[in-house]
Each structure stands twice: as structure tokens, then as C-alpha cells.
Amino acid sequence: MLDIAPWKRILILLVTLIGIGLAVPNLFYGRVEAHNDAISAAEKAGFATPEQKAAEAGWPGFLPSTLINLGLDLRGGAHLLGEVHVQEVYKSRMNSLWPELRRVLSEARDQVGAVRRVPSPEGTLAVEIGNPDQMARAVELARTLAVPVASISGAGQTDLAITAEGNRLIVTLSEAERVATDDRTMQQSLEIIRRRVDEVGTREPTIVRQGKDRILIQVPGIGSAAELKSLIGTTAKLTFHPVVGRGTDPNARPGIGNILVPSLDEKGVFYTLEETAVVTGEDLTDARPSFDQNGQPAVEFRFGPSGAKRFGAFTAANVGQPFAIVLDNQVISAPVIREAIPTGSGQISGSMNIDQSTQLAVLLRAGALPAQMTFLEERTIGPELGQDSIDAGRLAAIIGTVGVIAYIVASYGLFGVFASIAVSVNVILILGIMSLMGATLTLPGIAGIVLTVGTAVDANVIIYERIREELRKGRRVGPSISTGFQEAMSAIIDANITTFIAALVMFFLGSGPVKGFAVTLTIGLVTSVFTAIFLTRLMIAVWYERTRPKQLIL
Amino acid sequence: MAFRLKLVPDDTRINFFRWQWLTFGISAAAMIASIIITLTMGLNFGIDFKGGTTIRTETTTPVDVGTYRQALDGLGLGDVAITEVFDASFGANKHVTQIRIGPQTNAQAVTPEELTEVEAALKKVDPNVTFAAVESVGPKVSGELIKTAFYSVGAATIGILLYIWLRFEWQFAIGGVFALVHDVVLTVGIFSLFQLKFDLTTIAALLTILGYSINDTVVVFDRLRENLMKFKSMPLIDVMNLTVNETLSRTIMTAVTTAIALTAMLVFGGDVIRGFVFAMLWGVFVGCYSTIYVAKNIVLWLGVKRDWSKKVRTDAATEAEGHGTPFSDMP
Numbered sequence: 001m002l003d004i005a006p007w008k009r010i011l012i013l014l015v016t017l018i019g020i021g022l023a024v025p026n027l028f029y030g031r032v033e034a035h036n037d038a039i040s041a042a043e044k045a046g047f048a049t050p051e052q053k054a055a056e057a058g059w060p061g062f063l064p065s066t067l068i069n070l071g072l073d074l075r076g077g078a079h080l081l082g083e084v085h086v087q088e089v090y091k092s093r094m095n096s097l098w099p100e101l102r103r104v105l106s107e108a109r110d111q112v113g114a115v116r117r118v119p120s121p122e123g124t125l126a127v128e129i130g131n132p133d134q135m136a137r138a139v140e141l142a143r144t145l146a147v148p149v150a151s152i153s154g155a156g157q158t159d160l161a162i163t164a165e166g167n168r169l170i171v172t173l174s175e176a177e178r179v180a181t182d183d184r185t186m187q188q189s190l191e192i193i194r195r196r197v198d199e200v201g202t203r204e205p206t207i208v209r210q211g212k213d214r215i216l217i218q219v220p221g222i223g224s225a226a227e228l229k230s231l232i233g234t235t236a237k238l239t240f241h242p243v244v245g246r247g248t249d250p251n252a253r254p255g256i257g258n259i260l261v262p263s264l265d266e267k268g269v270f271y272t273l274e275e276t277a278v279v280t281g282e283d284l285t286d287a288r289p290s291f292d293q294n295g296q297p298a299v300e301f302r303f304g305p306s307g308a309k310r311f312g313a314f315t316a317a318n319v320g321q322p323f324a325i326v327l328d329n330q331v332i333s334a335p336v337i338r339e340a341i342p343t344g345s346g347q348i349s350g351s352m353n354i355d356q357s358t359q360l361a362v363l364l365r366a367g368a369l370p371a372q373m374t375f376l377e378e379r380t381i382g383p384e385l386g387q388d389s390i391d392a393g394r395l396a397a398i399i400g401t402v403g404v405i406a407y408i409v410a411s412y413g414l415f416g417v418f419a420s421i422a423v424s425v426n427v428i429l430i431l432g433i434m435s436l437m438g439a440t441l442t443l444p445g446i447a448g449i450v451l452t453v454g455t456a457v458d459a460n461v462i463i464y465e466r467i468r469e470e471l472r473k474g475r476r477v478g479p480s481i482s483t484g485f486q487e488a489m490s491a492i493i494d495a496n497i498t499t500f501i502a503a504l505v506m507f508f509l510g511s512g513p514v515k516g517f518a519v520t521l522t523i524g525l526v527t528s529v530f531t532a533i534f535l536t537r538l539m540i541a542v543w544y545e546r547t548r549p550k551q552l553i554l
Numbered sequence: 555m556a557f558r559l560k561l562v563p564d565d566t567r568i569n570f571f572r573w574q575w576l577t578f579g580i581s582a583a584a585m586i587a588s589i590i591i592t593l594t595m596g597l598n599f600g601i602d603f604k605g606g607t608t609i610r611t612e613t614t615t616p617v618d619v620g621t622y623r624q625a626l627d628g629l630g631l632g633d634v635a636i637t638e639v640f641d642a643s644f645g646a647n648k649h650v651t652q653i654r655i656g657p658q659t660n661a662q663a664v665t666p667e668e669l670t671e672v673e674a675a676l677k678k679v680d681p682n683v684t685f686a687a688v689e690s691v692g693p694k695v696s697g698e699l700i701k702t703a704f705y706s707v708g709a710a711t712i713g714i715l716l717y718i719w720l721r722f723e724w725q726f727a728i729g730g731v732f733a734l735v736h737d738v739v740l741t742v743g744i745f746s747l748f749q750l751k752f753d754l755t756t757i758a759a760l761l762t763i764l765g766y767s768i769n770d771t772v773v774v775f776d777r778l779r780e781n782l783m784k785f786k787s788m789p790l791i792d793v794m795n796l797t798v799n800e801t802l803s804r805t806i807m808t809a810v811t812t813a814i815a816l817t818a819m820l821v822f823g824g825d826v827i828r829g830f831v832f833a834m835l836w837g838v839f840v841g842c843y844s845t846i847y848v849a850k851n852i853v854l855w856l857g858v859k860r861d862w863s864k865k866v867r868t869d870a871a872t873e874a875e876g877h878g879t880p881f882s883d884m885p
Contacts, residue, residue, distance in 0.1 A: 073826075081695060225688065226669065379689040385610065385826075392643055392824030400818030404811045410559035411807065443827050444758055450819045451762065451834065454812030455769070458804075461811075462773060465804045472564065491776040494721060495769040501713040502765035506758060509706035511699070513830075514758040521762070553558065 002482055002541045012534045016425055019527075022064050022432030032067055035059035066435045069204065070220070071442035071516055074390050076383030077220035078228040081376045084189050084213050086182045088371040090123035090173050093181070095275055097125055097145065097160075097171065098257065104141050105129065112138045117256050118168065125171040132167035139164055142171060149176045182213065188370045190215060193232045215373070225378035232373075238281030238301075238364055240311070241273035243322040243334055264330040271331050273324050278314045283307025287364035289357040290347070297357035298349035301364060308344020316340035327360075393446035400450050401427065408457055412464055415554055418539045419460040422531040426456045429527040430520060439523070442516030452524030458495065459532030463488040468554050477552045478544065485537060492532065496525050561810065562803040570798050570846055571791050571854065577847040585736060588743020595746050600753030603700045605657035605693035607669070610639075610686045611676065614647045622651065625675040631655050631668070641825040650686070650825075657693045703757040707738065710761055714768050722775055725856040730771045733849035737767045737840045744836055755830040763837030766812070770845045774801050778850075782858065790858060794850055809842045 004012075025032040038055035042048035048056065059065060072079055098117060105115045105127070113130020120126035129138050139162055146158035159177035163170045173181060186209055197205045197219060206218040222228050244258055247270055254260040254272045263269040285304045292298040303311055314323070315337045324334040325348055332348055352360070404423065409416035430449055434441060467484030475483070503525065506518035601608050611617075619636050626634050633656030644650065658668065669688065676683050691699070711734055719727035738760055745752050778797045785793055816835045823831055 083694075225690075374692075376692040376695040377690065380685075380687060382684065382686040384612070384684075385686040388643075389824055389826055392822060392826075396819045396821075396823040399822055400815040403814040403818055407559070407811060407814055413558065444755055444830060447819055447823070447827055447831060447834070448762075450815045450823075451766075451812065454815035455766065455808065457811040458769070458773075458808040461804050461807045465801075465807070468564075468803075469800070487780075491773045494772045494776055498714050498717055498768045498772050499765035501717060502710045502761050502768075505706050505710040505713060506761050509702050509709060510758065510761075511702070511754070513755045514706070514761070517755075517758040517762070521765075 002478060002537075002544055004538060004541050009538060012538050015530070016429070016535060019425070019429040019432040022066065022435050023428045025059070025063065025065055026068055026431055026435060028059065029067065031058045032065050036065055036067070064435075066438065068431060068434045069438055069440040070386075070390075071440045071445070072218055072220060072379070072381050072386075073443045073513075074386045074393075074441065075220045076381050076386040077218065078222045078225040079377070079379040079381075080217045080225055080228055080232075081210070081378070082215045082217065082232075082373040083376055084186060084215060084369075084373050085371045086185045086213050087123060089181055089185050090178065093173060094123060094125040094171065099276055100145055101125065101127065101142060101171070104145060105138060108137065108141055112141075119256065120170070123172060127169045127171070128167055129169060130167075135164045135167070135169070138169050142169060149174070149180055185370045186213065186215070189373070192369055193217060196232050197228075214376070221383075224380045226380075229375060229378065232369075237326075237328055237369075238284070239277035239326045240279045240314075241275075241277050241324045241326055242314075242318065243271055243273055243324050245272040246270070246334075247272070261324070261326055261329060261331050263334075264327075264332050271324055271334060273326070273331075277326075278323070279303060279307050279311045281364060283310075284364055287361045289354065289361045292347060292349040294349075296349055297352050297354045298347050299357050299361050299364065300347050301345065303344035305344075308342070311344055311346075312340060312342040316342075389443050393443060397427075397446060397450055397453075401453055404453055404457060408460070412554060414543070415464055415540070418536050418543075419457060419464070419532075421539065422460065422536045423453055423456050425535060426524070426527050426531040427453060429531065430523050433523050433527065434520070439519050440516060441520070442513060444513040444517040445520040448517045448520035449524060452521065452528060455499075456524065456528035456532065459488075459492045459528060460536055462491050462495075463532070463536070464554060467552075471552060471554060477549050480552070481540060481544065485533075489533075492529065496529055500525050560803075562806050566799045566802055568795070568799060568802070570795055571851075574847075574851055574854070578851050581736060581844070581848050584743070585739050588739050588746070591743050592746040595749070597742070597746050597752040598749040600751045600756075601654070601689060601691045601696070602753040603696050603703070605691050605696040606633075607655040607688070607690040609653040609655075609672065609688050611651045611653065611683050612686045613649050613680050613683045615649065615680065615682060617649045617651050617680075619651065621679050622653070622676060625679045626653070626672060629668075629671055629675060631658070631672070639825055643822065643824055657696075699754065703754065706757065707760055707764070710764050711735070714764065718768075718772065718775070722779060723858060725853050725858055726775050728856060729849040729852035730768055730775070732852050733771055733841075733844040734764055734767055736844045736848045737763055737837060740840050741833060741837055745833070750829050750832070755827065756833055759830050759833035759837065762834055763841060766834075766837060767841030767844060770805060770808070770841050771849045773804065774798065774845055774850070777801050778853075791854060794854060798846055798850070805842060805845070809838055812838050 034055040035058050038048065038052040042052050042056070102115055102117075105112055109115075111131065112134045115130070116128045118126045118128050127138075129135065142160070142162045143158075146160040146162070149157050149159050157174055157176040159174055159180075161172045161174040190207060190209060193215065194205075194207050197207065197217070204220065206216065208216050210216045217228065217232065219228055241259075241261075244254070248268050250260070250262070250268075250270055252260060252270065252272065257275050258272050259275045261271050261273055263271060283303045283306065284301055285307075286302040288300055290298050290300040302308075319337050319339060322334045322336045325332045327348075348360070401424070405416075405420040408419050408423075412419065427449060430452065433439075463484050466488045467480050470480035470483050471477070500522065503518045503522040506514050507522065510518055611622075617638055619638055622636050623634070626636075635654040637652050637654075639650040639652055641650070653672075655672070669690075673685060711731060714734065715727050715731045718730045741760060741763060742752075744750075745756065750756075774797060777800060778794060781793050781797050781800075782790075785796070788796075813835065816831055816838065819831045820828060820835060
């Protein structure tokens with residue numbers, strides 16, 4: 001057991017050295033971080049400013065520069081858990097389907113009779129037809145609007161589920177399409193949130209989907225969750241609608257296919273609009289802050305080709321009529337169309353200041369969230385608290401490590417020194433592996449490292465106690481050490497696997513602090529087995545070869 | 555002769571099972587007491603599990619909790635709890651309070667308006683106040699968090715049960731898991747008794763206690779299995795006593811090192827994670843106790859099949875699998 005092949009020795013040392021090398025940049029956290037930031041900023045911009053060059057030179061490029069990701073509880077920042085109302089999309093899909101369905105059915109008017117939309121639950125489209133006996137024909141016509149679902153699970157299905165009930169034709173999204181739609185909605189929301197968060201240029205935000213309809217957003221360095229929320233939570237859904245009427249009664253019945261929308265700057269005024277929008281914000285290609293002809297802040301926007309075409313056709317057909325610009329369910333303005341606007345560009349003006357117009361332009365440019373979000377969980381951690389926690393954690397880790405080392409050295413003498421080196425290397429390896437993986441270190445994670453320091457000694461203790469027993473039986477030093485290692489192995493492996501099971505469960509089921517803790521605990525288990533079994537043995541082997549002791553006091 | 559610190563003498567012959575009924579009785583009584591305490595006093599659930607908002611304020615001037623409460627009274631927030639936090643690591647001009655606002659009726663965590671109102675009201679009575687951390691959890695999520703927390707503790711227990719069962723005998727698995735349940739129940743009991751904040755980090759601590767406690771149990775079981783093969787005709791109770799004595803030094807050694815590390819964290823780690831570290835420290839002690847007095851008592855009562863003609867063969871097979879081949883050839 002004590003003769004270790006040279007290449008194995010080299011391998012053990014190499015792993016240790018690589019681990020230490022990976023951990024080193026964390027000692028110079030500020031400098032390395034500035035170096036990394038400067039490089040990525042320069043890459044993005046295509047050139048480097050003198051400050052960026054200086055920051056880049058602050059850390060030599062040939063050294064490893066991966067860092068441990070500090071969690072929000074250590075760095076400060078905001079955490080949001082949002083739920084996307086994916087069902088909202090069903091509703092808008094049905095609303096946009098209605099004009100098409102009306103067109104298809106009214107072309108066959110002589111067969112199916114008059115067509116009329118009737119009230120129905122959200123996400124379904126109910127249509128009454130004049131000749132119920134021709135329902136089969138109506139269903140057949142409606143089916144022509146359905147397209148196959150393009151997803152693996154939904155293969156062979158179409159996107160619409162069409163049923164008949166008496167004289168009513170009921171259209172909903174099919175099950176497969178709902179799944180596919182939800183998925184698209186989530187991806188789109190993620191993308192839009194990512195773009196909006198990127199606009200403010202913070203470092204390494206975490207934006208991930210959680211479960212079916214949730215999104216977790218963590219942004220380090222941002223002032224508060226409220227700030228983050230106002231940045232991403234604003235739906236900024238821009239639509240242009242034909243105006244049906246204008247009034248002051250908030251309870252007026254707008255009629256089927258119409259909606260009642262309050263005005264933003266005229267209190268108590270409500271517009272009745274056609275629910276189906278002519279153009280939506282999704283057709284926008286550009287939006288930027290500007291000023292209107294009166295010198296008031298405004299937002300100038302431009303549509304893409306298809307949006308421009310629709311906008312042009314609509315304005316050409318409705319000269320003299322008002323149209324409403326609706327932002328997040330409020331009419332911003334309802335100008336009268338003076339002439340056709342074929343270029344697809346326009347202006348939103350209303351009562352806003354320069355900040356607001358800038359903000360609105362950002363939101364429009366980033367696109368609208370496809371559905372509304374509710375925030376289920378929000379946390380803000382101030383940067384000072386984070387720094388306090390790091391300081392406290394560091395102090396505790398140092399004192400804990402010193403205490404443990406003092407105790408094992410007092411108990412096992414030279415072998416205790418070996419164990420202490422192994423434990424210290426263990427901590428360094430944990431930090432190195434975490435840097436390499438870009439894992440996030442949280443406050444409970446620090447506690448996990450401290451606990452690992454405590455239990456990492458366990459493997460050494462099991463081995464040493466075995467060696468003691470062998471020595472007590474009067475065996476010679478070499479064989480005692482060999483047997484000690486051999487006999488301890490089963491207990492070490494069993495003990496670590498059981499802890500590993502607990503850590504794995506924490507990682508997969510846990511969230512937040514539990515997960516952070518599980519990460520360091522898991523890495524710590526692996527590294528502690530390495531240091532206790534390989535590194536300690538290497539040290540003892542080298543010591544044994546050199547001194548060839550006749551006697552060992554342990 | 556070199557100095558060696560030895561908390562446990564080389565050759566101990568303590569009869570751990572002399573008081574087996576008494577110790578087991580104490581364990582059982584402590585468990586029942588814990589359950590009763592938890593049921594009657596309840597747990598001081600943090601916002602993770604209950605929903606609501608916590609605000610951590612920091613200010614340079616001494617805090618009068620009464621003024622804060624008055625400032626917030628008019629806002630109609632319902633259940634508001636304000637506690638001042640004291641910690642050795644704070645400087646003389648650092649005063650911290652923890653404000654907890656019960657869940658409001660909406661599904662959202664908290665409305666930004668409410669939060670702004672609270673912050674403005676506090677600023678009014680103390681212009682120096684800063685908000686070091688603000689956390690809100692909506693009632694919808696908190697319910698789910700409780701559920702996953704329960705699942706995770708349950709899943710970890712089942713995973714460990716299966717592993718011990720595969721690796722040892724079913725009696726060991728039952729003994730080990732019973733010890734785990736004992737530790738978890740006692741820890742929950744302590745949290746209820748002292749009304750310590752019970753949140754997600756506490757669950758992390760509980761899972762760690764599971765890991766630590768079973769770690770300890772498995773090391774002793776491992777030796778027990780070995781001794782059962784070595785001393786084939788010795789009564790089970792004697793083999794167990796021998797095993798505990800043999801491993802006692804290691805048990806104490808590991809418990810002490812872990813306790814040193816955790817105590818450092820408890821004293822110097824700051825108030826933010828104190829509850830979490832406390833739970834783990836307590837778990838180390840309970841885990842140590844339960845290994846000796848709960849897990850093995852149960853194995854003793856269940857008995858281990860000692861039909862040696864068959865037993866030796868199966869055990870040898872397990873041994874060969876366990877620490878024979880795969881590991882002894884490594885460097």
C-alpha cells in the first residue's frame with residue numbers, strides 16, 4: 001500500500017497543483033474581475049478604452065482567470081421569481097383568428113348563413129351560424145385554417161380543436177398546440193427579459209426557466225428587486241387599433257369584438273376600440289426617443305416591411321378617421337389619420353418627460369412580453385450586507401480551520417500535520433473546482449465548506465485510528481500503515497456515499513440556499529476523498545521511505 | 555515520548571448497553587416531547603414557508619423598536635413583527651432590526667407601493683436607516699416550498715435507507731433510518747421549543763444532519779459487520795459493545811473537529827446564518843448520540859441473522875464487493 005508508482009505520484013501532485021492554480025485568481029478577486037470585465041467589454045465594443053486596457057493588464061493573461069461566482073447573498077443584488085400567464089396567449093390567438101374565420105365562413109354565406117361571434121370563456125372562440133344544418137360544412141371550412149403542430153410530441157396533430165354544439169362552432173387550441181404555445185411563450189419571455197436586463201448592462205445575470213411557467217431572474221449589483229421589476233415587468237405591449245367611439249362611461253358595453261380602454265392623459269375618458277389590432281409592437285424594428293413638432297418628448301418608431309404594409313393599407317383606407325395607440329391597455333393618443341403613412345414610421349407623443357420617453361423607447365425596442373408576469377418571490381440584498389457576510393464567513397473559515405488543525409496536530413503529531421495539509425488542500429480544491437465550473441458560492445455554501453473541513457478530517461481519523469489499532473497489536477510500522485489504509489477504505493466509501501445521497505437530493509429538490517449548500521458539500525465530498533486517500537497517503541509514503549522508522553507513536 | 559492529545563483512552567471497555575432501556579426510554583421520551591412541543595407551540599416559519607416580507611434595516615443610531623412599530627401601525631399591514639438583532643460582530647454604531655410583515659391577501663409577494671410606503675415611514679422616524687435586505691415570498695410559492703422541503707427530507711431518508719439495505723442487512727437499514735428520524739424529530743423539536751426561525755436554510759441544515767448522522771452510523775456499522783465475522787460465537791451485545799469501544803475514539807475525534815469548525819461559524823459567521831449553523835451543531839451532538847443509543851439498540855433488538863454456515867458466505871461476498879477489489883488496488 002505504501003509503494004505508489006511514480007506516475008501516480010506525479011498525477012496526484014498534478015491534480016493538487018492544478019486545483020491550487022485554479023483557486024489562486026480568487027485571492028485577487030477585484031483585479032481578476034476587472035480584467036475579465038474589460039476583456040468582454042472590449043470584445044463587445046470591438047475596441048478597448050485606455051481604462052479597459054489598464055484593467056486588462058491588471059492580471060496576466062497566461063494565468064487562469066476563472067472566478068467563483070459570488071451569490072446574491074454575498075454580492076448584493078436582486079432575485080425575482082416570476083410566473084408567466086401563458087394562458088393569455090390563447091386568448092389573443094383566438095382574437096386574431098376571428099377575422100380570418102369570419103372571412104372563410106362569410107364566403108360560404110349561402111350555405112352556412114349569417115355568422116356572428118358570441119361570448120365565450122377566455123381562450124375559446126364561439127361562433128353562431130345561421131343554418132345549423134350546415135354545421136358540418138362550417139366545421140370543414142374552419143378546419144382549413146388549422147395547421148399541423150410543429151413539435152415532436154404533437155406530431156400529426158393540428159393546432160386547432162374545432163367542435164360543434166347545436167348552432168355554435170367552438171374553436172380552441174388543441175392540447176398539443178397549447179403545450180407548444182406555452183413553450184414558445186416561455187422562450188420568448190426569457191429572451192425578452194434577457195434583452196431588457198442586458199440593456200442596463202449589469203454583470204452576469206441569471207435568467208432561467210423554472211418548471212412549466214416560471215422564470216427565475218437573479219441580477220447581481222442591481223439596487224433593488226423593485227428596480228428590476230419595473231425594468232422587466234412592464235409589458236410595453238404596443239398596439240394600434242381602429243377607434244369605434246369615445247365616451248366617459250367606464251361601464252359602457254363595448255359590444256362583441258370591441259374593447260373599452262381608458263385614456264392615459266385624459267382622466268375619465270374611455271375609448272371603444274376594435275379588439276383586433278392593426279399592427280402590434282412585434283412589428284416594430286426600431287424605437288428611439290425624439291421630440292414632436294411642439295418640442296415635447298416623444299418616441300419615434302419604425303415598422304418592419306409587413307407591419308409597414310399593413311399600417312400603410314390601414315391608414316390609406318381610413319384617412320380622416322382616428323386610430324388609437326395603445327400601450328399596456330391605456331390609450332396614449334388617438335390622432336386622426338391625415339394621410340396614408342406608407343413608410344411605416346410614426347411617432348408616439350403624449351404627456352411624458354425625457355426620461356419616460358427614453359424608457360419607453362427601450363421597452364419598445366426590446367419587444368413586448370408575450371404574456372403578463374406575476375412575481376411570486378422577490379429578494380433584494382444590499383451590497384454592504386453581502387460584504388459583511390463575506391468578511392464574517394472568511395473570518396469564521398480561518399478560525400475554524402486553525403482550530404481544527406490545532407486539534408488534529410495535537411492528537412496525531414506529524415500525521416496530524418499531514419492531515420492538516422490535506423484538509424487545507426481540500427478547501428483550495430473546492431474553491432478551484434467551483435471556479436472552473438463557474439459555480440455560485442453562497443453564504444450557506446461557505447457553511448458547507450466549513451462543515452467539509454470538519455468532516456474531511458473524518459476520513460483521516462478513520463485511517464489513523466486503524467493504524468493505531470494495528471500498532472497496538474504490536475505490528476511493525478509499514479504493515480500497520482498499509483493495513484490501516486486498506487481497512488479504513490470501506491468505511492470511508494460508505495460514509496461518503498450516504499452523505500453524497502443527501503447532497504444529491506438537496507441539489508435536485510432544493511432551491512436557493514439549499515442548492516448552494518449542496519454544491520459545496522458535493523464538491524467537498526469528492527475532494528475530501530481525494531485528499532484523504534491519495535494525498536495523505538502520498539505524504540505518508542514519502543515520509544516512510546525517507547525515515548524508515550522502527551517505531552511510530554500515533 | 556511525544557505528546558498526544560487523547561480524549562478517549564486507548565483501551566476502553568465501556569458497557570454501552572447496560573442502560574439500554576433507560577437510554578432508549580430517554581430517546582423515546584425526547585421524541586414524544588418534541589412532537590408534542592411542535593404540535594402545540596408550532597414552528598416559527600420564516601417567509602419561505604409562510605409567505606410575507608422581511609426587511610432588514612441598518613442604522614447608525616440606537617433603535618427604538620416602539621417608534622418603528624408606531625411608524626408602521628398606520629399602514630394597515632396586519633401582522634407586523636419587529637425584532638432588534640444583536641450581534642457581537644456589529645460595531646458600536648451599527649444597529650440592526652428585522653421587520654416581518656405577514657402575507658398580504660394578493661398572490662403577489664408584496665406590492666411595490668406597500669414596500670415604498672413602509673420604507674418611507676421608517677425613513678421618516680429615522681433618516682439614517684438603510685434597507686440591507688428586503689425579501690418577499692408570495693403565498694403561492696411558500697406552499698410549494700414547504701412541499702418540496704418535505705419531499706427532499708423524505709427522499710434523502712429513503713435513498714439512505716435503500717443504500718444501507720443494499721450494503722448491509724435490513725436490520726441495519728431500519729436501525730439507521732430510525733436514528734435519522736430520531737435526529738430530525740429532535741431537531742425540529744428544538745426549533746419549536748426555542749421558536750427559532752424555520753426556513754429553507756433550516757431544511758438544508760436538517761439534510762446535513764441526516765448526512766452527518768448516517769455517516770457516523772455507517773462507520774460504526776461497517777466495523778460491526780467486520781467484528782460479527784471475526785467473533786462468530788460472541789453474543790451480539792458483546793460484539794456491539796466491542797465495536798462501539800473500538801470506534802469511540804474516531805467518533806469523538808470527528809465530532810470534536812466538526813464541532814470546532816461549526817462553533818467558529820456560530821461565533822464569527824455573523825447573525826445571518828446563525829440559526830442554520832446552530833441546527834447543524836445540535837445535529838452533530840444528536841447524531842453522535844443516536845448512533846450509539848438508537849441505531850444499535852434497534853439492531854440489537856431486531857437481531858442479526860447469525861446462521862454462520864450461510865452467513866459467512868454472504869458476508870464474504872459483500873466484503874469482497876465492498877472493500878476488497880475496487881479500492882485496495884488504487885495507489
